Amino acid sequence: MLELIEVKDHFQNCPLVEEIDLLPKGHVRISTAFRYPDGSSVDVFVANRQDMLSKEMPMTLTDFGNTFLWLDQVDIRPLRSARRRRLTFDILETYGIEHSKGVLSCNVTPQELAMGVIRLGQACIRVADLIFTHRVAVQGSFQEEVESIIEDISLDYEQNAKITGRGNTLVPVDFLVRSSGVETAIFTLPAESSHASVAKARAENVFARCYDLRDWQGQRVAALDDRRLLYRDEDIGRIREVATIVPISQPEAMRDLLLAA
Secondary structure (H helix, E strand, O other): OOOHHHHHHOOOOOOOEEEEEEOOOOOEEEEEEEEOOOOOEEEEEEOOOOOOOOOOOOEEEEOOOHHHHHHHHOOOOOOOOHHHHHHHHHHHHHHOOEEEOOEEEEEEOHHHHHHHHHHHHHHHHHHHHHHHHOOOOOOOOHHHHHHHHHHHOOOEEEEEEEEEOHHHOEEEEEEEEEOOOOOEEEEEEOOOOOOHHHHHHHHHHHHHHHHHOOOOOOEEEEEEOOOOOOOOHHHHHHHHOOOEEEEOOOHHHHHHHHHHO
């Protein structure tokens, strides 16, 4: 593979590369100016592969799994939840980066080395930015807030799933959470509209869907945005007859309910 001096020649006067050194196992470590969210440097490596004897053959640039390890230390698994998995693979596709068992990498020719380091470095910091999805109440939709609670407990779930109800009808649910015990269907009651008629229609829809699943063996949960008094007591009371109401102001109650399933 390329000698250390040749690697350094590719980055002369490059402000994005701070240090280059040779590791005991033959890998070349390239310390970049990219930073993880905690300020630590993003290092990428030219892997030492014995079959890379020709300067024309592609070489492997890799992070040796450091990005996923960094996220794991803050209790985030990028591929354990549907939303984070989508975000991760969208990032990797953007920068042309491959993933295998937590390792991010790309193959480049010697002439593409500098651009490859930039692509991989950018991908590492973008994936590491998934830390900002952790335990943060999204300022967008209420459904995303509920999803962030589900993600934090690392259970498998499906968004906009369908469950077979009475009469073999397919009943849509906002989230279907799967645990080792009982499956949980979650319905959302947002308070994003100021119109009482919209809230009433939503409550009636949730009640109808829960009622259609009354013979289903899983548990039915209605996540209520109780930060605004939008829903009428009688509408919430009807839903309580066919589902467990969990206020969003008590996220720990939602987590306990799902973990106990």
